[in-house]
Amino acid sequence: MNFKILYISLLPFAVAVPSASAADFSIGFDWGNIKKCTSGNPNTVVNPKFTLRGVPAGTASIRFHMVDLAVPRYPHGGGKVAYKGESTVAPGAFKYRSPCPPNGRHTYQWTATALDAKGKKLGEAKARKAYP
Template sequence: MKKQSSLVVLAALLVMAAGCAGNTPDRIIIPKDAATMDVAFSWEGIQACTHVSPEIRVSDIPEGTTTFRVALKDISEPARNHGGGEVAHDGSGLIPAGALAIGYNGPCPPNERHKYEFSIMAMDAGGVIIGFGKARQSFPPK
């Protein structure tokens, strides 16, 4: 009886583990037909460990873009989540400095330079990704 109980517990654990494996967060998948955008930014004037995002310039924006979804990633230490946010596209191609204040954590490297990447997704009115671009810079700047 003890052996059967152990097998039942083991089977239950395997079922639970398989179920949990399917509950991983959805990854953002950029459609193959998404336009390629150019992205540029500078860390000049940005203080470490703040919630103030730099000015970001985006060009080659596809027609129909209503919103930019922005994400900051620490390439040197990918486990650190720096967040981002969404900004309405006003037609200028400019995401103003400080526009990502809510949900954004700026660069905060521990005693060394890290390389950071901004990813910009152009979204249409239905929330479909129609464009994508990214740019990398080290922080702090030289």
């Protein structure tokens, strides 16, 4: 009689399941058709179109805020929008004070903060772009 010995490993194993995490969250934006402004006196305009990627699971809203990196204390503002799984935020979701550098080109940064239903921060994404 011949016997074969069979070895069976009983070690536990893990399977990676892809899901959106705070580290995957990113945004992009396009200035769109805002009126050109270089006077240093910004206009009140509708938000640019934002593209969203990797929004953290459980996000109920996203807060947007813009900063002129050359003049970070200037209050350009932003807005908060409800989130229901969209991959874009269309222009007109909120109003803010447009980019309007008084002396040449400035770089502006939008920060998007993903929040759960109770307002807890789930993740943050940033995108920069020069204007004009």
